[in-house]
Each structure stands twice: as C-alpha cells, then as structure tokens.
Amino acid sequence: MSHLSTGEGAALTDAELVGRCRSGDAAAWNLLVERFSRYVYAIASQGFRLTAHDAEDVFQDVFAKVYEHLERLRDDTAIRPWIAQLTRRTCIDRLRAAQDVPQENLEPPDVEDLLSTLDDALSVRAALETLPAPCREILDRFFARDESYAVISEALDVPAGTVASRISRCLEKLKVAMEETVDDPRLVDG
Amino acid sequence: MIRVKTHRTEQLARLIAALPPPPWGWVAAAQELPVHRRNLDELLVRAQSDAALRARLIENLESALVESGITPTPPILEAARAQLRPD
Numbered sequence: 001m002s003h004l005s006t007g008e009g010a011a012l013t014d015a016e017l018v019g020r021c022r023s024g025d026a027a028a029w030n031l032l033v034e035r036f037s038r039y040v041y042a043i044a045s046q047g048f049r050l051t052a053h054d055a056e057d058v059f060q061d062v063f064a065k066v067y068e069h070l071e072r073l074r075d076d077t078a079i080r081p082w083i084a085q086l087t088r089r090t091c092i093d094r095l096r097a098a099q100d101v102p103q104e105n106l107e108p109p110d111v112e113d114l115l116s117t118l119d120d121a122l123s124v125r126a127a128l129e130t131l132p133a134p135c136r137e138i139l140d141r142f143f144a145r146d147e148s149y150a151v152i153s154e155a156l157d158v159p160a161g162t163v164a165s166r167i168s169r170c171l172e173k174l175k176v177a178m179e180e181t182v183d184d185p186r187l188v189d190g
Numbered sequence: 191m192i193r194v195k196t197h198r199t200e201q202l203a204r205l206i207a208a209l210p211p212p213p214w215g216w217v218a219a220a221q222e223l224p225v226h227r228r229n230l231d232e233l234l235v236r237a238q239s240d241a242a243l244r245a246r247l248i249e250n251l252e253s254a255l256v257e258s259g260i261t262p263t264p265p266i267l268e269a270a271r272a273q274l275r276p277d
Contacts, residue, residue, distance in 0.1 A: 034221075038211055041216070056213075117208055125206070144211060
C-alpha cells in the first residue's frame with residue numbers, strides 16, 4: 001500500500017487522484033474520500049437538509065457508487081461535478097422513497113446557489129491544504145468545526161490570548177495562498 | 191476559470207465554515223470500502239462451495255457479515271444481496 005503525505009496529497013490534482021484510484025492505490029482512495037467527504041456531507045445536510053441518519057446513508061451510498069463506477073468517468077477532471085451530481089440524485093432518491101412525490105418537487109430551489117458556494121469553498125480548502133499544519137488546524141477548528149478559543153487553546157497547547165491573533169495571521173496566509181494559486185490546476189479542476 | 195475571484199478574509203472565513211467535517215466514522219467507513227468489498231468477494235466465493243456459510247448468509251446477512259469482520263453498511267449489504275440472489 002502506498003502512502004501519501006499531506007503535502008503530496010495536496011499537490012495531486014483531482015485528475016491525478018482519480019488515475020491513482022483506478023490503479024488500485026489505497027492511499028489515493030483514502031485521499032479522494034477525504035477530499036470530497038465534506039462536499040458530499042454539505043450537499044446532503046445543508047442542501048437537501050437530510051436527517052443525520054439519511055445523510056449518513058446517502059454519504060456511504062455516494063462513495064460506494066464512486067468506487068464502483070470510477071471506471072466509467074470519461075473525463076478525470078470532472079470528478080467534482082460528477083460527485084455533485086451523484087449526491088444530488090442519491091438525495092432525491094432518498095427523499096422520493098420517503099415521500100412518494102415527483103422528482104422535480106424534491107430538489108430545494110436554492111441548491112444551485114449552495115453548490116456554487118461549495119465549489120468556491122472546495123477551492124479555498126485546497127489552498128488551505130498548502131498551508132503549514134498549525135495554520136490548517138487552527139483555521140479548520142475555529143471556522144469549520146466551530147470550536148471556541150478555549151477548546152482550541154487546550155487542543156493545540158497555545159495560550160488562549162494568542163488564538164485570535166494566530167487565526168488572523170493564518171487567514172492572511174490563506175489569502176496569499178489563494179492569490180498565488182489561482183492558476184494552479186488543482187484549484188480549477190472540473 | 192477562476193472560481194474564487196475576491197479573497198477578502200471575511201469571505202475566506204465564510205467559505206472555510208461552509209464545509210464542516212462529517213462525523214469521523216462516516217469517512218472511515220467510506221475509506222474502508224475497498225477492503226470490505228474485497229473481503230465480501232472472498233466470502234461469497236467461499237460460500238459457493240460452503241453450503242453452511244451460504245445458508246448463514248441467506249438467513250441473516252448482517253450477522254454473517256459482522257462475524258466475518260465486514261461492516262454491513264447499506265452499500266455492502268446491497269452488493270451482497272445482489273450476488274446472493276438466485277439467477
């Protein structure tokens with residue numbers, strides 16, 4: 001089994017990752033799941049507002065379909081929109097099974113807007129992955145995991161009084177990383 | 191195409207927050223899928239020549255899978271049922 005460090009993983013484009021998954025690379029599969037797990041979760045839970053139980057079933061079902069049908073993906077750079085489409089269809093199937101109403105009535109009207117936001121968010125996350133681990137960690141804990149200064153201070157063993165300034169400095173680094181990497185294919189795949 | 195055109199820190203913060211992590215166990219289960227699929231395939235091959243195992247799988251699939259160290263997630267159950275279905 002191969003191993004991908006965080007840095008190596010972040011450097012892989014979506015298309016390279018798909019290629020490595022097709023060749024049976026277990027580490028690449030782990031990374032693919034990690035890279036898109038938040039995306040699938042957000043579509044199911046924020047976009048379609050599924051219960052935790054239904055969202056979990058959709059989540060597992062989507063990755064099972066990705067695993068089974070990866071060979072059929074014609075354009076490896078299109079993995080993100082393909083996963084988005086698979087997730088939308090799986091959510092609709094889930095709702096349809098429970099409600100017995102036509103498919104066109106089941107997609108929330110604002111789902112396109114959410115997908116657009118999530119696509120931007122994935123680009124930011126890709127840039128986040130290029131930052132040093134302490135910055136990645138503190139930004140993720142504060143913004144994505146909604147942890148308090150006190151929790152972050154304890155978890156990362158940093159003085160509570162410095163958490164806010166570290167977050168601010170790391171956001172500036174992320175801003176620079178976004179500006180430096182807008183031409184990076186890793187950020188514009190799909 | 192450049193998707194994120196402006197990079198105000200407030201916007202970056204909002205976009206980080208837009209992707210909270212799913213529960214850790216969900217990710218782990220999806221990552222283990224290839225291993226479980228391989229184990230399932232091996233188990234089903236064994237069941238072709240082991241009538242008792244096949245009977246256990248048909249009688250109580252979830253328990254039989256757990257006994258064999260395979261997590262019976264819905265996709266695994268679906269794949270197993272499809273392969274156990276008589277032709």
